[in-house]
Each structure stands twice: as structure tokens, then as C-alpha cells.
Amino acid sequence: xxxxxxxxxxxxxxxxxxxxxxxxxxxxxxxxxxxxxxxxxxxxxxxxxxxxxxxxxxxxxxxxxxxxxxxxxxxxxxxxxxxxxxxxxxxxxxxxxxxxxxxxxxxxxxxxxxxxxxxxxxxxxxxxxxxxxxxxxxxxxxxxxxxxxxxxxxxxxxxxxxxxxxxxxxxxxxxxxxxxxxxxxxxxxxxxxxxxxxxxxxxxxxxxxxxxxxxxxxxxxxxxxxxxxxxxxxxxxxxxxxxxxxxxxxxxxxxxxxxxxxxxxxxxxxxxxxxxxxxxxxxxxxxx
Ligand code: GLU
Numbered sequence: 001x002x003x004x005x006x007x008x009x010x011x012x013x014x015x016x017x018x019x020x021x022x023x024x025x026x027x028x029x030x031x032x033x034x035x036x037x038x039x040x041x042x043x044x045x046x047x048x049x050x051x052x053x054x055x056x057x058x059x060x061x062x063x064x065x066x067x068x069x070x071x072x073x074x075x076x077x078x079x080x081x082x083x084x085x086x087x088x089x090x091x092x093x094x095x096x097x098x099x100x101x102x103x104x105x106x107x108x109x110x111x112x113x114x115x116x117x118x119x120x121x122x123x124x125x126x127x128x129x130x131x132x133x134x135x136x137x138x139x140x141x142x143x144x145x146x147x148x149x150x151x152x153x154x155x156x157x158x159x160x161x162x163x164x165x166x167x168x169x170x171x172x173x174x175x176x177x178x179x180x181x182x183x184x185x186x187x188x189x190x191x192x193x194x195x196x197x198x199x200x201x202x203x204x205x206x207x208x209x210x211x212x213x214x215x216x217x218x219x220x221x222x223x224x225x226x227x228x229x230x231x232x233x234x235x236x237x238x239x240x241x242x243x244x245x246x247x248x249x250x251x252x253x254x255x256x257x258x259x260x261x262x263x264x265x266x267x268x269x270x271x272x273x274x275x276x277x278x279x280x281x282x283x284x285x286x287x288x
Contacts, residue, residue, distance in 0.1 A: 004203070004270065005262045008244070011176040013138070014046060014260075015243075017056040017166035018181045022250035024059065029066055031059070035253060037103055042256040043143060044107035049260075052138045054173060056146045056166035057096065061085055064092025082154060089150035100145050110142040115149035118157045121168055121283040134173045160287060167234035171241035171279050178238045179259060179266075180231055181250035186267030187228070189214060204269045207232075207239055235269045240277035245269040 018039060025032050043053050065071075065088045076084055097113050104111040114133065120126045137144050148158065148165055159165045163180060170178040190198040204211055215232030231247055238245040248255050248266030258265055 009262045013052045013175045015054045015170040015175045015178045020058040020062045039253045040103040044109050054144045058162045059096050060089045060092040063095045064088030067091050086151050112137050112142045112144050114144050114146045117149050117153045122280050161230045163230040163234040167237035170243045175243050178245040180247045185249045186247045239269050239272050240274040242271045242273035244271045
């Protein structure tokens with residue numbers, strides 16, 4: 001087990017995902033600048049170690065709602081809610097990126113925004129272009145900052161959550177490691193908030209149905225869209241595409257360098273390349 005963790009030290013191309021609930025203060029829903037600053041510093045330090053970094057970040061819709069003063073979505077009909085969500089994501093994405101841009105440039109790194117939908121992967125030409133753009137950015141030493149393009153993604157073309165999106169990105173760029181920063185330490189046999197006997201799982205060698213079912217106990221976060229279930233879907237995409245994946249607690253984002261120093265924190269899902277895994281086909285079937 002320790003050799004697998006040692007091998008994490010040599011990972012070169014790393015995708016990090018952080019969720020909305022990790023980026024805002026629980027009490028107010030406003031952005032947690034100290035946390036975001038620390039995250040950016042960690043990522044810049046990983047870059048300075050000569051590694052390549054991609055950040056998948058949520059928080060656009062939450063930031064947009066906050067800016068527009070929208071507290072309660074239940075006042076809107078389903079159609080209105082979609083338009084409001086899309087408008088909020090447009091407002092919030094710009095704010096989110098402005099914050100990242102400011103912080104990355106303070107540490108002398110180039111940040112680049114990439115917004116995607118399901119079509120980016122399902123359509124062959126789009127996928128080819130996206131792959132080329134990522135590859136070019138990484139070779140230029142830039143840090144791609146990725147989110148779903150929620151301004152145009154309606155149900156039919158949305159990936160829907162950034163856990164899945166980050167695994168898709170990791171597969172697309174042939175990353176060595178995907179780190180999902182979450183509000184939970186990793187995978188448990190059951191929801192530790194409701195079952196005291198739930199046991200922590202340090203490593204998943206083969207992602208069996210038994211593990212997939214454990215994902216059904218949610219993290220309980222009510223911000224963003226990811227629960228443990230979407231993290232298991234992410235694990236399926238990542239490990240089948242030959243990418244190791246770690247779920248770790250974002251309470252202290254300093255956990256990133258601990259992971260990359262080979263410390264045994266979080267749950268490690270070991271890469272198991274499945275030659276038959278069809279990324280565009282899998283993405284096309286999401287939500288169907
Ligand atoms: N793309 C959404 C946003 O930036 C969040 C999706 C998610 O939380 O997984 O607000």
C-alpha cells in the first residue's frame with residue numbers, strides 16, 4: 001500500500017477539483033477568500049515543482065446568486081429557474097474567474113478559463129479541439145481553470161456536476177492523478193454522519209459494484225450538486241481511463257501537498273485501465 005502512495009510523489013499531470021461548499025463561508029454563502037487564496041498558493045507551488053496543474057472549480061452559480069441577491073429559488077417556476085440559474089452562472093463565473101485571476105497573477109502564474117458542456121466531449125471535433133487547447137495550455141505552463149458552461153447547458157447537454165466534469169477532464173488530458181477536494185475525508189462503508197459504525201476506506205484497488213453502492217450515502221452538502229454518488233461516477237471514469245483518483249477533505253487545502261508528498265490521507269482509487277471504456281459514449285449516456 002505504501003508503495004502506491006509513494007508513487008503519488010511522481011505524478012506529473014494533476015487535476016484538482018474543488019466544490020462550491022468548500023469555497024464559501026457556511027454562515028453567509030460569501031466567498032471564503034482565505035481558503036481560495038490558500039488553494040491558489042498550493043496550486044502555484046505544485047506548478048513550481050515542475051508539475052502540470054488543471055483546476056476544476058464550482059461556485060459560479062452560488063457567487064452569481066449572492067451577487068444578484070437571490071436567496072430563494074422556490075419562488076420561480078421550472079422554466080424561470082433555469083433562466084435565473086443561467087444568468088447567475090454568467091454573473092458568478094466572471095466574479096469567480098476575476099478572483100482566481102488576481103490570485104494566480106500574484107504568484108506569477110498564468111490562469112486560463114475553459115468552460116465545457118457535454119457536447120465538448122460527445123462531439124468528435126469539439127473533443128479534439130478541447131484536447132488540443134488543454135495540451136497547448138499545459139505546454140505553455142498555464143493553469144486551465146475549468147467549469148461547466150452553465151450559461152448555455154440545459155438538461156439535455158449538461159454534465160450536471162463538477163465531480164463528473166473533473167473526471168472527464170482528467171480522462172481528456174490523460175492526467176496522472178485526479179484529486180477531488182470535498183467536505184468529507186474520503187469513502188466510508190456508509191454515511192458516517194448517520195452510522196457510527198461506518199468504516200473509512202483508505203484504498204480501493206478495484207472499483208466493484210459494492211463500492212459503487214457505498215456512494216449512495218450522500219455527503220449532505222446542500223451547496224453545489226455533488227454527493228458521494230457523483231464521486232463514484234467520477235472514480236469510474238477516472239480509473240477506467242487509467243487515472244488514479246483521491247478524495248480528500250478540503251477543510252484544509254494544505255492537504256494537497258501532503259497528498260503529493262505521499263502521505264496516506266483521503267481515499268485512493270487505483271487506476272485500472274479499461275481498454276473498452278468509451279468516454280464520449282459514457283458522457284452521452286449521463287442522465288439518460
Ligand atoms: N457548475 C456549477 C457552478 O459552478 C456547480 C456544479 C457543482 O457544484 O458540481 O456553480
